[in-house]
Amino acid sequence: MTTADTVPLDPQQVRQDFPILHRLVHEKFPLVYLDNAATTQRPRQVIQSIVQTSEQHYANVHRGIHTLSEQSTELYESARRKVQQFLNAAWPEEIIFTRGTTESINLVARSWGDANTGPGDEILLTEMEHHANLVPWHQLAARTGVQLRFIPLRDDGQLDLEQLERLLSPRTRLVAVSAMSNVLGTVPPLERIVQAARSAGALVLVDAAQWVPHRPTDVQAWDADFVAFSGHKMLGPSGVGVLYGRRELLERMPPFLGGGGMIRRVTLQGFEPAEIPARFEAGTPPIVAAIGLGVAIDYLRQFSWEDIQAHELRLTRLAHELLEQIPGLRILGPAPENKGGIVSFVFRRIHAHDVAYLLDRHGVAVRAGHHCAMPLHKRYGVGASTRASFYLYNTEEEVHRLAEALDQVRQFFRQ
Amino acid sequence: MTTADTVPLDPQQVRQDFPILHRLVHEKFPLVYLDNAATTQRPRQVIQSIVQTSEQHYANVHRGIHTLSEQSTELYESARRKVQQFLNAAWPEEIIFTRGTTESINLVARSWGDANTGPGDEILLTEMEHHANLVPWHQLAARTGVQLRFIPLRDDGQLDLEQLERLLSPRTRLVAVSAMSNVLGTVPPLERIVQAARSAGALVLVDAAQWVPHRPTDVQAWDADFVAFSGHKMLGPSGVGVLYGRRELLERMPPFLGGGGMIRRVTLQGFEPAEIPARFEAGTPPIVAAIGLGVAIDYLRQFSWEDIQAHELRLTRLAHELLEQIPGLRILGPAPENKGGIVSFVFRRIHAHDVAYLLDRHGVAVRAGHHCAMPLHKRYGVGASTRASFYLYNTEEEVHRLAEALDQVRQFFRQ
Amino acid sequence: MFSGPEEEIYQEHILEHYEDPYHRGHCPRATHAHEEDNPLCGDFIHVELHIDPQGVVREAYFDGEGCCISQAAASMLMEQIEGKTVQEVEQFRAEDMLRLFGVRLTPNRQKCCLLSWKVVQQALYSPLQQKDRDGSAARRSPGQDASSAPSPAPEPPTKDAP
Amino acid sequence: MFSGPEEEIYQEHILEHYEDPYHRGHCPRATHAHEEDNPLCGDFIHVELHIDPQGVVREAYFDGEGCCISQAAASMLMEQIEGKTVQEVEQFRAEDMLRLFGVRLTPNRQKCCLLSWKVVQQALYSPLQQKDRDGSAARRSPGQDASSAPSPAPEPPTKDAP
C-alpha cells in the first residue's frame, strides 16, 4: 500500500474532526477517551456520510432499478471495493459485510465448521482469544465433536510458540488466532503461525478486530483464509463488520443465514444459493453503516500506517513509563515495542471497577473487567483488569491525565 | 394502546420531516417514493438521533462503567423498553435486538429449531412467505429432517384456511406465517391461525416485517411465541431489527451466535450462557441503530393507528381505482379493504423491470421482480411483478402520478 | 457522483430486437445447452447451440422470460455468435457484450444485459447427452417449476471454483 | 437526560464495609449456599447461610471477589438478613437492597450492588447436601477454575423459568 499521498498525523488536528472529543464529563472535565479497544469514536466525515446517505440516496440495495436503489447499491458496492483495496484482497467478492467480528467468526464456524469438522478433527486456538473467537468454537465442538486445543500464554504475555509444532497435527483443520490481543496488545508472529498451519494442512482464521484499525493489513501477504473485523473499532459506524474469505473457500461453503438476496432460486421444495458474496448476505444489509465504513477507510488512509503506529507507540511508552511509577500497579503483557497501543493493569489491592469508576470522575474513560477474555485473565490469576487503549486522536497530555488520575485513585484507597 | 395523546395525520406536514422526499430524480422530477415495502425513509428526528448519539453519547454498551458507556447503555436499554411497550410485550427481556427480520427468523430456526425438531416433525408455513421465512426452514429441514408443509394460496390472494386443520397435526411443532404479505398485502386472520396451532400443540412465529410498521401490534393479544420485524421498514435505521420471544421459551433456548456479552462464564473447556436477552445478543450490537429505532417508534406513536391505516387504505383504493382502468394491467391479490397498502400488478405484455425503469424516468420509485417471494409468483404463474407500496408520507397526488406514468409506459410499449 | 443513464435505454434498435427477436425458440440440431436465472429478479434465459465438430457455432437460439434489456440482449447475442468459433465466443468478454448492446446501463441493468452472455459462456461447455438431442433439450416455460434444480440440502455451485 | 451520580459513591460507611467487611469468610454451620458471577465483569459472590428449622437465618457469611460496591453491599446484606425469617428475606426486594446501600448508583453499578442480593435469594433455596455440610461448601478462590460449571454443551439456566 502506498503512503505517497498521505498527510502527516497531527493528533490535535485530527481531534477537530471528532465532535465527541470536545464534550465535558461531569460538567467540568474534558473527555479523555481511552476505551478505543472496546469501540472508537467517529469523525464528522463518517457522521456526515450517514446523514447524506439518509437524506439523499437511501433505498434498499440490489433488487431495485429505481434511481435511489441504484445509488444505494452503487455506494454499498463501492464500500465493498474500498474494503477490498484496504485489505489488499484479490476480489471484491471476497468481502462479506456482516454485523461485526462476532458474526463473521460465527459465520465461519457454522458454514465452514459444520461442513468440515467432526470427531477426531482439531481446531487450534490460543489462550488469549476474545470470547468471540472462543465461544463459536465451543459451540461447534458441541455440534460436531471437533476438539479444541490451545496455544498457551507465557508469563511475559507472549504466546508460547514452542508448543506450536507439538499442537499442530494432520488432525488440525483450522488455526484461529488474534492478530492482536485486546487485553495485552500482544502481536503474535502471524507469518510463522500461518506457515506452520499450512505445513500441517490447516486453514487459518485471523481475528483482526484489534489489528485492522491500527496496522496495515494485507490478506494476500498474510496468506490467511479468513479475516474478521468490526467497523466500530476503526472509526466506522456500529452495526457493520467484515468477513474476508478466500474466494475458492467461500465458493465451496454452504450459506449461513437464509433469506432474501442469498438465493438463486426458491421453491416450496428447496432452494439454490446465490454466488458469493450475495450467498452470505441474507436480508437487508446494514446499508448506511457499510457506506459509512467506506468513509472511515478513506479517513484512515489519509495518514500513513507508519505515523499511526509511531504515534500509538509513543503514547504506550509514555503510559508504561508513568504507570510503572505508581506503587501497587502492575502492567500485564509485553513491553511497548512488542505490542499494540493497549495497556492493561491491575492494582494489588484496588479492584478494576473502582479504578475505572474513579478515573471517570476525572473524565478519563477506560474499561474494567475481563474484557471478554476470561481464560486470559484466569491465566494470570486476576479476575479483572483495567485497560487504557489508544488511537490516533489521543495525545500525550491525555496519558499524563490518566497517570495523575490513577495516582489519586491510589491515594483515595490509602495504598 | 391509547390514542389519546396523538396528533392527526397530515401527510403534507409529515413530509416536512423527511429530507429525502424533497429531492429531485433525473434533475427534474420530484421523487415519488412508493417502495416502502422494501424499505422506508427516515425522518430528520431519526437522523438527528444518529448524529446526537455519535456526537455526544457513543461508547460500547454494558461492559463499561465510564460516563459515555453508562449513557450508551441507558439509551440502548431504553430503546428496548420502547420496543417492549410498542409491542405490548410483558418483559423487556423478551425483546432481542438483531440485524433485521432475516436474522431474527434464522435465530429461531437455529436455536429453537435445532434443539426441538427432527424427522417426523413438521413445520407449517404458507405459500405466500418471503424467502426470509422460507429458506431458514429449508435449511433446518436439511439439518434435522423436519418436514415443511404449506398452507396454499387461493386464486383471490387469500390463504386457503380450509386446509388449516387438515395440515395441522400433533407432528406440527411450529406454524410460521406472515402477518402481512409483502407482495399481495394479504392479512391472514392471525387469531384463527394461532388458535388452531395451539390446539395442535404447535408454537407460532409471526413474520411481522410488513405488519409492525403499519398496524398496531399486541404480542400478548396475538398470543404469539415469536415475532420478527425490521427497523428499516418502519422509519428506523438500517441494520437493526427485533425478535420478540416469549420469556419461558427464550429462557429454555440455547444461544445462537457465540461471543462477548452472551456468556456468564468462559473457560478453555466450555462456557455457560448468560440470561436473556443478553444470551442472544453476542458481540457489539448495532447500538446507534437500536437507539434510532426507539426514536422511530416515538415518531410513529405521535399518530393514531386508525389514522395511518385509514390513510393507507385511501391511497390503496385510489390506486386500485386508477390502475384498473389501464388496459392490460392486472392487480394481484385481494381488494383494498382486505389487505395492507401494497399494490402489486403485472402487464400482459410488458415486463415488470421495464415498467419500473420507465416509472423511474418519471421520478416514481417502485420495485419490480419476485420481491423475495418466488413461490408466490409461481403460484400465480408470473415471473415478476411491479409493486407500489404506501406509507404515511405518501399522498393521493403521488398515486395519480403513478397512474399517469403507468399509462405512458403502456403507450410507449404500444399496448 | 452517480452515473445515471444519460440517454434513453429503450432505443429503437433495442425495441426491435425485443419485439421481433432473432432466433427465439428451439435449436433443431442443438449439441449444447444451458439455462440460468438472474437471482435478483427471477428472469431466466435458456440457450441452445449447434456447435459443429470443427468447433464453430453453427446455430444459436434462446428462449426465456425477462425484461426488454435481457431479451433484446439475448437476441443480439445470438446474431453475434453464429458463425464464430468456440474460442472467439470465449474471447467475447462482458465488456464486449455491453458494447454490443450499445446503450449505457446502470449496474443493476447491466446484470440483465449480461445474463444471456453468461448463459452462452456456460453453454459452450455443456454438451447435451445423446438422448437429450432429439429435440428436447430440457427447457422451462415461464412460471414452471425448475423441479430438478433446487434441493433442500443446499449444494454450492462449483462451476466458479478456479 | 442522564441520571449521573450526584454524589460520590465511595462514602465513608461504604469504604468501611469494604475494608472491614462483616462476616467475610466461612459459615461454620452452613445449611444453604449459593454462588454467582456478574457476567459483565467476572466478579463473583459466594454466600453461606445457616437457616434453622424454624426458617430463621441464624448466620450469613459471604466471600468473593469484586469491586468496592459489590463487596460492601454483600457485607451490609449479611448484617441485614441475620435474624430474619426466610420469608422476610424473600420480601426484601431489589429496591430495598439499593435503599440499604444508601447511595445512588448508575445502572451498571446497580448490578454490582445487586449481585449479593441475587445470590442470597438463590441461596435460600439451595440447601447443602449432608456431605457438604462438614465445613466445605464448595467455594472458589479468585482466578480458580469453576470447573464444574461450564460445559461445552450449553445448558440454559432454568431457574428463571416461571
Ligand SMILES: Cc1ncc(COP(=O)(O)O)c(C=O)c1O
Ligand atoms: C414479509 C417480510 N419478511 C421478511 C423480510 C426481510 O426483512 P430484512 O431484509 O429486513 O431482514 C421482508 C422484507 O424484505 C418482508 O417483507
Ligand SMILES: Cc1ncc(COP(=O)(O)O)c(C=O)c1O
Ligand atoms: C480481539 C477481538 N475479537 C472480537 C471482538 C468482537 O467484536 P464485535 O463485538 O465488534 O463483534 C473484539 C471486540 O470486542 C475484539 O477485541
